[in-house]
Amino acid sequence: MFKHYYFDPRGSRLAYREKNMPEIVVYAVEGRSDEQKAKLMKKLTEAVVESFDVDAERVVVSIVETKAVNKSRGGVPFSELNKKP
Secondary structure: OOEEEEEEOOOOEEEEEEOOOOEEEEEEEOOOOHHHHHHHHHHHHHHHHHHHOOOHHHOEEEEEEEOHHHOEEOOEEHHHHOOOO
């Protein structure tokens, strides 16, 4: 099987991913429960299995959470967007 090499930011080494190993990264503001995140990861995995015809064990899903103060829309931090005047 073809292997794709990439730089692993967690260390100074090259790692590889096999070609048929789809990976999904979700960026979200923190605050959702572990149960909500687990449900999302399961549903995304199921969608990839159905759409890409791969085994569930091959699908990687990561959720990258950001503090609301560190993420913005239109230049306004998310922490300020939900505040009422």
